[in-house]
Amino acid sequence: MMDSGFDRRDFLKVMGWGGAAVALTGCGNTSVEDGRETVVSYSEPADYVIPSIGVYYNSTCAQCDASCSINGRVREGRVLKLEGNPDSTINRGKMCGLGQAGVQHHYNPDRVRQPLLRKGNQGEAITWEKAYALIAEKMKGVSGSEVAFLSGSVSGHLKVLLGNYLDSIGCKNHFVYEAIAPGVVRAANKKSYGVEMPRFSINKAKVVLSFGADFLGSWVSPVHFSQQYAEFRKGVNGQRGVLIQVEPKMTLTGANADRWLAIRPGTEGVLALGIINALGVAKGDVAELVKDYDRARVSNETGVPAGQIDKIAALLKLRSPSLVLAGSAAEGYVHGSQNAAAINLLNHVLGNVGKTVEITESVPFPQMAPATGSTAALKSLSDGLAAGKFKVLFSYAANPVYTSPSAMKVRESMGKAGFKVAFAHYLDETALEADLVLPLDSALEDWGTHVPEYLATCAQINIQQPLMEKLHPETRGMGDILLALLKQNRADEYKGYEDYYAYMRNALLKNKSALGGAKIDDETFWNETLSRGIIKLEGPTTNLASKTSVAGINLPEAAEENADYPMQLIPAVSASLRDGRHTNQPWLQESPDPLTTIVWDSWVEIHPKKAAEMHIVEGDIIEVTSRNGSIKAQAYLFPGIHPEAVSIPLGRGHEAMGRYAKGFGVNPFQIMDAVYDKGTGELAMNETRVKISKTGQRVIVVKDEGAVGGKQMGKKIAVRVSTDEVDLSEEV
């Protein structure tokens, strides 16, 4: 549904006249001949700067929380291309498409360039001095408990500084929010294994049974898992690993699986217990728990054929060790914690804990460890705001107005805070609600340290350093802003630090010996650290729980049919768009979705059988209605989805955020029900019931594949033809 207001005919006309213009300038002077092109020289270049020859710097990718180490090529002072840093144990020199698009975050034309103060519906550009003075003024007479700080997940020295700032104003309300973080799984892992994120060794497993964990696409640390997966596929002693994926909507990982099983949404835990039952090796209370989950009942509830349950059990018995993963598809329910606990129990029963579910080290500086985000945090912030508890709200690296269900009424609650400050790269939906917007440096211009939540083989601190000079002089690093705010209250303590760089450098040098630099001088240590981009450490470990309690695993009875809303809405997390914070990077919009190959738009995935029942064909605009609203999008018939579910990808449908994001597609967050997991209070993302109806409109789906489709606005590209239909002698 791209509507550019520019049709093909106009385009050709312009191209024609453009050609004429080129021909005409051929007779006149070029812009060079007219002296309109400058070639500015350096004034005092460093010795290693040679025009047209790249210089490479190591840094850390900030596109998602996996914290991959990157290496950026800089030429003539401009960063051109990012690659993975081979030294990192997380990504080992590789990088994903999302990471590659990081340069488009940096060069994005819609970045905020000056502090903006709200004046009615307009933002008035002000100076930083005025902005800081305004914050100081607004904070006067406001007690710490009346201030709330909302942020995405933070780690490293930024987290330390943020903690110190909140401490300096006596504020304990730091809400760490991530829209699609595996919050329920973390809590379940903590209960089952003793740590929130153990190390999953996919490469050591002979069978991986994944309950909706899209570890190749978007789950936790996809680049790392993809490499493990490659080893897993090569196999140990030539025995190729087998991947079984169970999920209601096929993910990229599901598409790669040897066996993909469509499961009735929300019954993942039932299947896990059914497999334990079918294994027949459980004893004691576990056996007691699963005794009713015989294959007839499980098959009936989950929709997975009884024969498949037997096959999975037989395979798991035959090949050990295996690995069972509880992913985001299993956790997004009111009973999500139960699902995850049941799935984790399977790992215990199979004896995988300690073999493929391994202990992980943590960074020996607990204050730098990542503060992981959850949706429960947003709920309590939203409730607090609605109750009028907070007078001042800070928001950093989070866009709750876009990423929360409209039923949560975050936008309305935010209105109750008297003064809202957003630290932002772009004017996204949340920044638009703010009274003061402070522009941030891009991730390629800023300093920082990152501690990855998911550590691969050793504890590590990743260094983020600027790859080039600031594009816009009036943006600031988040660390610099926090330091300036800290100086408002603790001037004496922080006066020694001119900027965040000085603070970070000092903090790392102070702990030089603990960071492996005991024998070298400060300058050498610092330069080596920057050039490596990674500090690898020996860190403390936590032992894994060898047994888990089955107390509390209590899966609900199968939900009754709901005649009003017969379908389940599965919001899909795509590998490139995730929660929509990078939707304004056009490479991500234009790279085809791996399964449907659709670009620049949203779609509703629907099972062909269901579509036939409702007389829906591809491209029909269908309306998806929940109790909390409705959205309209093009239908895409997709056999990789449970017939009772529809799926809409997350990340599109922005109302703001610049030219590449605004107005493309729809936002399924909007129509989600605000229901929460009982165990953790996390938003139950997959719990929304919907009904669908045809609107009577139809469009041509813009996508890359398909014999019927394969069309781009009516123009054929890459039409798929089977090879036996091709007569090469005719083609040549």
Next chain:
Amino acid sequence: MHRFIHLSVLLMGLFSATCSYGADAPQSAQMTPDSSWPLVEQPIEFPHNRHAKDMQIDCMYCHTYARRSAVAGIPPLKKCIGCHQSIESVRETPRIKKLFEYWEGSADGKIAAKTPMPWKKVHDLPDFVRFNHERHIKRFIEQQNRPTQEACGYCHGDVKELTVARRSKALSMGWCASCHEKDHPVTAAGGVSAGDQAYWYGFNKPVSSGSGGEVKAQGPNDCWHCHK
């Protein structure tokens, strides 16, 4: 409608005229100017003649990147200052005073200290052409021991006779090819097989070596060398 046709014909004519002009560009690799392109006004009327002819300074003393990189680069401001701060005799001439304004900042504060000089571009190639200075320097100066001014002059003209540089060669593809076809004749010796592929410049089909050998093209005759 007639007007449109007339215009199209005119445009086609103009276009083909420009094309053929490029193709018919003088086929010499001499330093003498083939034609004089417009003189571009520079922030300082830099006297190439003073430096290259009177003072006998090697081109690459200032255009130092040429031997190390695809682009020759404009000398950094520091390079100019490095010499001129100890050349007292010309220190008070208008051009040198202006030069030092960029280094030290101007008295009226309009130019900050160490402002790079906004030189105007004189030689330019389209973005789809990758001309490599380093390779040409290696070949002509290092391997064939030709004088620097002669080697640079093949494309830049006789710069030592100029004040500010002025384009004097066509720098079109046909003009480039005129050297490459002359100096890299398509022979049976080495190189990639040309076959019927478009490994030559499309203007003149490579002749068979005559000795019955396969027609071969050497490196520089490959499209990919410049259009990558």
